[in-house]
Amino acid sequence: MFIYYGIALLIVAADQWTKWLVLKQMELGERIPVMEPYLAWLSHRNRGAAWGMLEGKMWLFAIITIAVIIGILYYFHKHAKGQPLFQLSLMIILGGAVGNFIDRMFRGEVVDFVDVLIPVINYDFPIFNVADAALTVGVVLMIIFVIYDEKQEKKKVS
Template identity: 30%
Template sequence: MLYFFLAAVLVAADQIVKALVRLYIPVGAQLPFLPHVLGLTYAQNTGAAFSIFHQHTWILTLTSLVVSVLLVVLLARRTFPQRWAMCSLAVVLAGAVGNLIDRVIFGYVTDMFQTLFITFPIFNVADICIVCGGISFVVYYLFFGEKEDGHDSADSHR
């Protein structure tokens, strides 16, 4: 299936980038990447964004597992008729699985991208997948989902 292939490619990219960071950048060290925009900083995050739940990694691991299983079911059943929605879910799945792998193997998530122009949590490829896939799916659902299912919002009020 195309959607699982997309998710697998993104998980592989996430894991390759994380492995390279663990191999070549000392924890806490920062390397220039895009001057004044983005740096590479190796961080081991046991929590979520802004290190929330940092003492409860098991909750985040369980949440990632449940979300991953749910997304696999939605994709396998082809729950949504349009590729846009399904690709968006596949991208979210890739992010959830990428971070789940880290939590299970290492007990933390490897983060590396640090914005230099604003204060923002250090993030990784999986995080990018979760955010971009999630936003894409919400846009699809809000603006196109009902129309494609044949449920016009005017009909639902009759």
């Protein structure tokens, strides 16, 4: 069980360390090409949620994040025992949620820095960070778990 909390802690540490590097080494708006034009580091701040929605509503994010953290911990301890993929997905989501929560509470904004252009559709993806990536990976893993679990339940019934 503690290994899963370690994964969440590692995500928070990586998230906060990379954001600290961006804050210390880059000017706001500075862009450093990594694999031009598809990937770059871009120092950006977000005072809202995904894609800048609900900008300036820090009280709302605090309430939602605290509720999400409580829900994750409840499901981890009450429903995820013996289900490693479910446990992993919950802790990855926890790490991402806490990483961005720290930014919102202590900086009043989230530090974003990964700028991706998806060439096939020529889409400039919203700028994100390690916590955002963890949230996405955690949700994808949870969807995989739910699909797999439903298939297992159907096999038991048949």
